[in-house]
Amino acid sequence: MKIYMSVDMEGATGVVRSEQTKASRDEYRFGQAMQTHDLKAAIEGALEGGAREILVNDSHDGMINISPADLSRYGGRVRIISGSPKTLGMMEGVECCDGAFFLCYHAMAGTERAILDHTISGKAVFGVRLNDKEVGEIGLNAAVCSEHSIPVLLVTGDTAACEEARSALGQEVLTCSVKRGIGHSSADCLPPDDTFEIIRKGAFEAAKSLKYGGTGKNEIPRGAFQMDISFHYTSQADSAATIPGTTRIDGRTVRIKGIGMDLMRRWAGSLISLGGSVAF
Structure with a gap:
């Protein structure tokens, strides 16, 4: 184990x-x-x-x-x-x-x-929604x-x-x-x-x-995902939205869709890192 x-x-x-x-x-x-x-x-x-x-x-x-x-x-x-x-x-x-x-x-x-x-x-992200859940x-x-x-x-x-x-x-x-x-x-x-x-x-x-076999429950979904990342500043969202495959939802928010939660987590890290690198 x-x-x-x-x-x-x-x-x-x-x-x-x-x-x-x-x-x-x-x-x-x-x-x-x-x-x-x-x-x-x-x-x-x-x-x-x-x-x-x-x-x-x-x-x-x-x-x-x-x-x-x-x-x-x-x-x-x-x-x-x-x-x-x-x-x-x-x-x-x-x-x-x-x-x-x-x-x-x-x-x-x-x-x-x-x-x-x-x-x-903390300097970049206002909030994240995964499949419409914060x-x-x-x-x-x-x-x-x-x-x-x-x-x-x-x-x-x-x-x-x-x-x-x-x-x-x-x-x-x-x-x-x-x-x-x-x-x-x-x-x-x-x-x-x-x-x-x-x-x-x-x-x-x-x-x-x-x-002893009690694996518990994990209520987080798997498979297809839609993730919306809202940044503190529009300049951060501007930068993240330059990545192919993203969709700009509003001034602060960038959306990415895909299949596989490993891919989702990689997108989250990459988009937040890029957005957070922007001076404001």
Whole structure:
């Protein structure tokens, strides 16, 4: 049984401000340490629950936040995909696994009382709709899992991210809340010792369930898709709309259609990256 762990940073224990998630800032060391703290809790729980292998995908920003040296204690049972760009970004390598964990995740752009809410790029994206349903990174990444019939078993982050996961994936998905958002950059946070046990136990239950045949439900559709990406500025949409195959819906919004959620996720990453590169 092989578990996939996509690991972001904004939803990690104690992280509340953007400075803690940017490698250029002194505060980043704290965010990096807490991301690794939550990951280790999930790894230990998953191994206790029956996982034989774990594939970690560093999924935040430049995707070089987690040191492989911090995972050496697990004796080769844990591997890590590090660096960028990756074809599937936050979901690179998922197709070879049996179940997925989304760790340290955050809520979609525009969510109230959510820590550092955004969808892929805070400076570019106003919102994303997939098959006429508003989604964030949880929904976009779960769609890739759905395409490969891989259940999303566990989501960790703030309370808003956990609520979003249950709404998008179904009430059966296990969630672990490590903090409750007060505003965009403030939260009521649990201490690391507490969150380690919460995440470890959640990962144990998720892995144990998969081992004994309880794959859960993934309510994200697969197959054909229509994705509308709304940018903050018309200049960003102008740039994204230069790509062949896109349709301009309005001043802010670009639409792309296709078949296959792997392709959808690649389009999302590419269009948002292009739109976000524009000066405004």
